[in-house]
C-alpha cells in the first residue's frame with residue numbers, strides 16, 4: 001500500500017467525442033487488471049473491471065477505503081443491469097427508463113455473478129449507467145461492468161477534475177482519462193429499492209423529488225441521508241465515515257428560514273470575529289458576499305441561491321481550494337433542504353463532522 005508507481009498516464013480526451021484510441025488504451029489497462037480514473041457526469045470515478053477481485057481490492061488499497069464500504073457498478077446497457085441484479089422490479093425499470101443514463105444509482109438484490117469484493121459481502125448491489133460519453137465508451141469497450149467509487153482518497157472531497165484525481169492518486173493508479181470538469185460536481189443519488197417504501201441512501205445530483213414523481217410515491221428520507229448521524233452498516237455502509245472534508249476545521253451555519261439571510265450573515269460575522277488570529281474562509285453566496293465586507297476572511301462564492309445547481313457544482317472544488325489557500329477555519333452557509341439543496345447540506349454537514357451552528 002502507498003507505494004507510488006512510476007507514473008500515471010493522462011489521456012486527454014474530448015468530452016463529447018473521445019478519441020477511440022485513448023478509450024481502447026484505457027480499456028486495455030482495465031482488462032489487464034489495472035486501475036483507470038474516468039469522468040462521469042457527476043464526479044470522476046476510479047474504475048476496475050468488476051469481475052476481477054484483485055483489481056477491485058486494489059481500489060480499496062489506493063483509496064485507503066474501508067473494505068466494507070461497497071462500490072457502485074457502472075453499466076452501459078440495461079442487459080448488464082439484468083446480469084448483476086437478481087431481480088429488477090417494475091418500479092426499478094420505470095426509473096431506468098426515465099433517468100438512465102444519468103445520476104441515479106439503484107440498489108437491488110445482487111446476482112451470484114457479483115463478487116464479494118464489490119459489495120463488501122452485502123446481498124445487495126448498487127448500479128448506475130453514467131451519462132458521460134467517455135464513461136459509456138469505456139464501459140462498452142471493456143465489455144462488462146466497471147466497479148468504481150469516486151476517484152479521491154477516502155475522506156477527501158470527490159474529484160470534479162482530472163487534476164483533483166492526480167492530487168490524491170497520482171502515481172498510485174495506471175491512468176486517468178481527462179475530459180475536463182464534470183457537469184454536476186456532485187455524486188449520484190442512491191435509492192435502495194429493496195425496501196418498501198424505497199429509501200434514499202444518499203441525496204445527489206438527481207433531486208429525490210424527481211424520483212418520487214416517477215414512482216408516484218414517497219421515498220423515505222432518513223436522517224443520515226440529510227447528513228445527520230449514521231446509519232446501520234447493512235443499510236447504508238458509506239454513511240459511517242467522515243467524508244468530503246478539507247483538512248481545515250469546517251462549521252456549517254444553518255438558518256431555520258432562508259428567506260431572511262440577516263440572522264445567517266450576522267452569525268457568520270460573529271464566528272469570524274471569535275476566530276481572531278486564525279485564517280478563516282467563508283463559503284458564501286452572491287446574496288451574502290456584500291454582508292462580509294471588511295471582515296478578516298477569504299470569501300469563496302459558490303454561486304447564487306437562486307441557482308442551486310451552480311452552488312452544488314462548485315462545492316467540492318471549493319472544499320479543496322480552502323486547503324490550498326491554507327485556511328484553518330471554514331465557515332459555510334447552509335441552504336434550504338429542497339431539490340439539490342438536500343445533497344448540498346448532506347455534504348456540508350458530513351464535511352463539518354457535524355459541527356453545526358444555528359443562525360440567531
Ligand code: TXA
Nearest residue numbers: 042044045070071072124125126149150187188237238
Ligand atoms: O456519482 C457517483 O455515484 C460516483 C461516480 C463515480 O459514479 N460514484 C461514487 O461512488 O460516488 P462512491 O463509492 O464514492 O460512493 C458510493 C456509495 C457509498 O456510500 C457506498 O456505501 C454506497 O454507494 N453503496 C455502494 N454499494 C452499496 C450497496 N450494495 N448497498 C448500499 N450502499 C451501497
Ligand code: MG
Nearest residue numbers: 149150151158
Ligand atoms: Mg466517494
